[in-house]
Amino acid sequence: MIKVGIAGSGGISYAHANAYLALKERAKVVAVSDVELGRAEALAKYLGGAKVYSDYKDMVESEDIDAVDICLPHHIHKEAILYSIEREKHVICEKPLTTSLSDAEEIEAKVKESKVVFLPAHTNIFIPSTQEAKRIIAMGTIGKVLTLRTTDCFRGNVTGWRTKKELMGGGELIDTGYHPTYLMLYLANSEPTEVFAYLERFVQRMEGEDTALVLIKFKDNSIGLIHSSWAYDTPYGHQYFSVSGEYGELFGGGNKIGLKMHGWQEVKKELAWKDGFLGEIEHFINVIEKREKPIQTVSDSLKVMRVIAAAYKSAEEGKPIRL
Ligand SMILES: NC(=O)c1ccc[n+]([C@@H]2O[C@H](COP(=O)([O-])OP(=O)(O)OC[C@H]3O[C@@H](n4cnc5c(N)ncnc54)[C@H](O)[C@@H]3O)[C@@H](O)[C@H]2O)c1
Incomplete structure (x- = not known):
């Protein structure tokens, strides 16, 4: 125990x-x-x-x-x-x-x-669509990954410590935007080399940005787009992703996953639901008990921080930042 x-x-x-x-x-x-x-x-x-x-x-x-x-x-x-x-x-x-x-x-x-x-x-690493997407990409089904998009958007009402840049470390990007950033790095499976970002505060009363669009160039030449916001909702739910590969397109979020191979109709699947918090805490226990190798480490988190810090720098300087 x-x-x-x-x-x-x-x-x-x-x-x-x-x-x-x-x-x-x-x-x-x-x-x-x-x-x-x-x-x-x-x-x-x-x-x-x-x-x-x-x-x-x-x-x-x-x-x-x-x-x-x-x-x-x-x-x-x-x-x-x-x-x-x-x-x-x-x-x-x-x-x-x-x-x-x-x-x-x-x-x-x-x-x-x-x-x-x-x-x-x-x-979000532990939700069913992420694990299924990772498996399908690793099998080579969609071939080489060309571009990836990860999204996490919802209209909220930002109050308290989240309105202060100093307490947050930034704005929406380092908070909710952290999720689509680690998800992007996990699915891309290549090292990020360059980051370009537009950050805006559209509606929330906070010191930092409430909306972030971040482009990442990866070592294997693939390109990722992170889209995260507290200014509006998005039509397909708040969290989803899509990955375009040489042979087809993979898309999902929550417990839903879809695959559309070039020239074929799309196939959609509902996976058995497992809560991400339950997944991560069960994994934490398994790692402590040495039943599992950690699938995310402090170094993965540091990589996320590198991308986010580069995004803040890019938005400030108005140019891409090399990592
Ligand atoms: N994974 C997710 O989807 C998700 C969602 C929301 C929040 N979060 C993260 O969870 C963390 C907490 O967010 P939250 O929404 O629960 O915030 P919150 O403001 O609701 O809760 C934070 C709590 O910490 C307490 N606190 C402040 N200083 C303290 C101190 N020195 N010692 C002990 N308690 C102290 C506050 O009184 C408050 O009750 C943040 O890192 C946030 O980014 C993650």
Whole structure:
């Protein structure tokens, strides 16, 4: 039984809590924390009981836990990751890795020096359409990948710490835009070499951008387009992708996947649904128990941070940035 402490008891901690409840034979959340104690108490109640702390450091220090699940605002990720790994706790951390590239490099080095498991919570890697797309691309069905598009757009109402660039590390791109970025790098399976971005704040009252369009050139000559926004909804749901290959087109999102080979009708399939949070936390447990090799590491997260930092630089300078 893996004993877990959750740092941060806000919105997303409930998605993590649901996963631990579903995996209750293998992991137990024994403690939760939040600077707003009422939030920690509410999460503890939802979980059917857990010790409550206002300071996550006290929780990590005092509780007999194996792992820390970080669901904190972005500007506290670095401190919380380092505090936890220094105390030899395994860590799963919500995106982004941290708020700056230099901090991300420091975290990567410290994680690599440590003996603990670190899993970036790249949720959408674990949803059925991503795994099926990865499998189809690897089989060579669509041939060489030419272009890729990953999208994550929804109209929201941005408030609180998300309105501040300093606490976010940027705007929408380093928050929701982090998902289509790691998804792009995972499906492309080639090293990004150049990044060009347009970032705009269309409707939200926030310091950073609410919309990002980012072009990535890869080493194998393929090109990716990331489209992410909090300014509007998109017609096919908020998260989806498409990949054009030599022989055909692959597209999907959630539990749906489609394949359209050149000259043939498209074939669509509904896959058995598996929640991405459940998938990532189950994988985290499997990696700790040495049943699985991690499919995402701190270095994958650092690559995402490199692309995002280059996108911010590109938007600022109005030119492509070589990585
Ligand atoms: N994977 C996804 O789809 C997804 C969706 C939403 C959020 N997230 C990520 O989850 C993280 C949290 O986002 P959220 O939407 O839950 O935010 P939130 O504001 O709802 O929750 C954050 C919580 O952290 C608490 N907190 C702040 N400082 C603290 C400290 N020093 N110690 C303990 N608690 C502290 C706040 O009081 C708040 O309850 C972010 O990294 C965000 O990007 C991921």
